[in-house]
Amino acid sequence: MDTPLTNMPTSSRHVMIVAGEASGDLHGANLIRALLEKNPGITVSGMGGRELASAGVDILFDAARIAVVGVFEVLSHLKDILLARKILKSEMLNKKPAVLILIDYPDFNMLLAKQAKALGIPVLYYISPQIWAWRKKRVHTIARLTDTVATILPFEQDFYRQFGYEVEYVGHPLLDTVVPKASPEQFKQSLNIPEENVLVGLFPGSRTKEIKTLLPIFLESAKHLHDHMQSPITFILPQASTIPRDLLEANGLSDLPADLDLRVTTEDRYTVMAACEAAVAASGTVTLELAITKTPTVICYRVTNMTYLLGRLLIRNLRFFSLVNLIADQEVLPELLQDQVQADNIVQHLTRMLEDDVYRKNLDDHFTRIHEKLGNAGASGRVADLVLEMMGHGR
Template identity: 35%
Template sequence: MKHIMLIAGEASSDFHGACLAREIFSLSQNIRITGMGGQAMVKAGVEVVFGFSDLSAIGIVEVLGKIPSGFKRLEQVVAFLKEEKPEVLVVIDFPEFNIRLGKIASNMGITSIYYFPPTVWLWRKKRANTIARYFKKVICVFPFEAEVFKNAGAKVAFFGHPLLDEIKPSRQKEMICNDLNLDPNSRVLGILPGSRKGEIKRLLPVMLEATGKLLKKFPDIQPVIVLAPTIEDRDVLPYLESVSFKPILLKGNTYDVLNICHLVLIASGTATLEAACLGVPMIILYKLNWLTYLLGKLLIRIPFIGLPNIIAGKEVVPELVQTKASVRNVVDLASIFLKDDHARIIVQKNLAEVRKKLGCCGATKKAAGLILEMAMNNYEKGIRE
């Protein structure tokens, strides 16, 4: 039986790994998919041998604390590769771990594919050369990054962004509001504080305090907190004890909830792109350990943090970074969107242009077809040998 191994190191790559696995299984039942991942990949039918809850971190300084766990997990995965010898290794994002793993796999003669490659167009551009050397194929998700990897000598495929296949609300607004006991005539304020505990600690208190002040100005808004799969209720409940209002707390159904939001307060990351694809106005918040932030300022030469703004090449949604991510600034910006429909319409038009730049639907199925084809070729080659 053909064997594909997937490696995901945090929530968003677990999601994309799950989507990819489902498409591969839809193309061939005679396939075994193993790997490192989370619950999304498990539900998709992947034989998840290694978890990642002890590895996920954000920022340079934060990552340092994860190094011992990372090296131990790398040794475990390499041992599994040596024993199982899959036809293809597919790594998803998570570059500090996956580039090392790709080098080792390449030296073992295992075909490696990078899906959702690291943001070499943002910083550390030399990684593109390393990836081109050790990975047989790089499946890019942005057209501009495909050019960067091509120029580095990589064999590149670009089919569009996989999110376009997945961002589909499953129900009408009235049904969603009814299920959540929301007034369909009121405005929903979405709160998405991130997928890592560090983000929750830094951003959620600001978002909650700002929401309390906004409720005094706009009593019709209904706050809904949407948790990432990697965050449990217990991670956020202590922060809710000190607020005077009762937000709805949800896990899952992110697209349904985003689709009914008038505005979202959102941590920088993949969720901002999801909101952009749904045309939801947002305020992006970003806070890091100060040393991480200062190091990043030295290394990253790009004017924006949020993916919608990076893709647009201009600020189409407001970003509040570090000290600017304050309660007062959130309230001031949110008040503009809550008072002025014209401001929302302008943002929605710009977000529609961002979505167009992501390419066409069907990217995940095309990526799955390419990966399966490479696995089949290696499998048949192995039989002949």
């Protein structure tokens, strides 16, 4: 059965791309834009969200329907996950793209890679799964089922090399995207925030579960910090496109005291980050974005107890859970885990970030070194060159 499938003619100008989460959707979109700029005749289909759609990708399945975290959350979305896999496999069989681009999302994507291998479709894995954190033996599966792996973290190349595999380190794509569109002064003016006000950002995440778990605690922290600070303070809450306003209202926003100045904004997130003098954020890509904008941040991670206990069994030797500290290989930013995510703890760290000048200067120096470790801008273009080479169009 495999032989006739493998001998199917490849569509030499068609590419498939699969991204399962918001960050993958963004980085995939920038990759596709770079690819189409280099070769406008290429067509692209796959799974993703509005970013990939805006880049010109024919979206076969909306990734938001299966963007969940945790074993038990995955089980509740199993029907959609199976449907997405069926649709994408059918697309591979019918169009046989010249290259399949997979972005992170390993449990879903490795099954697609296996199907692509059976069809003779070259596979590029962009943004390698974090197998250095858990299930390290998966490195052999990735090497067997992919043709090229493009890594974005500086230590990943050495990780693969210790197992005898060579990968392409392309630098971090956030260096291409984390560019504020306005100065902190301009941002304050746009929201009529007094120039002397201290700005503190609240970044509770872009998923419903994160909002329900973290936003009430973040808002309680804002109340405590407001009572503690001598200087006037404004809190900024960026509203993710995936989060409706009524969800924010239902999780504490409607219960704030009248004298607490909190602004919900949908303005450019990187402008918001750069304007903040400190922030509290859910663990994830946002913490690295904040580090690139040199914003001192308290990092919080809180999931269901069952998901956490299962994770502890799988991840035993990891010193840190945030990308910022993993890249720095030391605790640069404070990490609060599970029951540590409490308003008093958050306020303690935020107060130090706002009031201790020596501490702030040390953080700034660490941010500079982290930025240097991430490599140079232009990751999207470098990955686009890899795709073209795999398609036979040369670099």
